[in-house]
Amino acid sequence: MTEILTFNGDDVERYASHLQDVARAVAAGHLGTAQQLLAPIAGEVWVGKLSANTRQSAADVLAKPAARIRRISDDRLRAQVFIRDGFRCTSCGGRAIPRSILVALHDLFPAELPYDRHYGRGKVHPVFWALAPEADHILAHSRGGANDLENLTTLHASCNTQKSDAEVAPIPRYGGLESWDGLTSYYSALIVAGAGQVRPRYHRDWSRRLSPS
Numbered sequence: 001m002t003e004i005l006t007f008n009g010d011d012v013e014r015y016a017s018h019l020q021d022v023a024r025a026v027a028a029g030h031l032g033t034a035q036q037l038l039a040p041i042a043g044e045v046w047v048g049k050l051s052a053n054t055r056q057s058a059a060d061v062l063a064k065p066a067a068r069i070r071r072i073s074d075d076r077l078r079a080q081v082f083i084r085d086g087f088r089c090t091s092c093g094g095r096a097i098p099r100s101i102l103v104a105l106h107d108l109f110p111a112e113l114p115y116d117r118h119y120g121r122g123k124v125h126p127v128f129w130a131l132a133p134e135a136d137h138i139l140a141h142s143r144g145g146a147n148d149l150e151n152l153t154t155l156h157a158s159c160n161t162q163k164s165d166a167e168v169a170p171i172p173r174y175g176g177l178e179s180w181d182g183l184t185s186y187y188s189a190l191i192v193a194g195a196g197q198v199r200p201r202y203h204r205d206w207s208r209r210l211s212p213s
């Protein structure tokens with residue numbers, strides 16, 4: 001286990017590139033190669049703080065899916081926000097990978113990519129903070145912002161919570177001209193390779209929401 005306290009924009013892109021290579025290898029049927037490709041980032045766990053001064057930490061929010069879902073009511077809408085924004089964070093411009101796809105990679109490689117649905121400190125690989133997007137209100141829901149596509153934007157979980165956090169370096173803005181689909185084109189291959197046996201309904205539902213149509 002390697003404890004990770006901080007990451008920056010270069011790390012976000014490095015993680016995205018690693019996972020893209022891993023997903024590509026899985027889709028090609030090379031699980032052993034995929035596991036080797038994961039080696040440089042295998043077993044990392046996040047032990048940093050992302051929201052030291054906010055009234056509620058992101059981990060708390062993520063640990064209470066019911067509360068989160070009440071605000072951003074439906075998963076289909078969240079998926080549409082990510083698709084519209086090209087699976088990029090609108091704050092830093094960096095690549096994002098939907099949490100369900102990161103979970104699928106965890107299901108295939110649990111030791112290499114630790115995951116805990118309550119985001120317990122030291123139990124989750126930093127990619128879940130660095131790459132997973134949230135659909136966040138542009139005008140806060142509490143100030144009357146609507147729960148619709150126009151008022152929602154894609155933000156990394158980390159970018160969504162780091163405003164008041166001195167421990168996380170600002171993530172630089174990336175141009176992001178190369179095409180990127182959040183690894184959604186590999187999702188069915190990850191499901192077939194074994195993730196679908198671990199969480200059949202979860203992955204079936206999310207792959208449906210994330211497929212372009």
Ligand SMILES: [Zn+2]
Nearest residue numbers: 089092156159
């Ligand atoms: Zn970001």
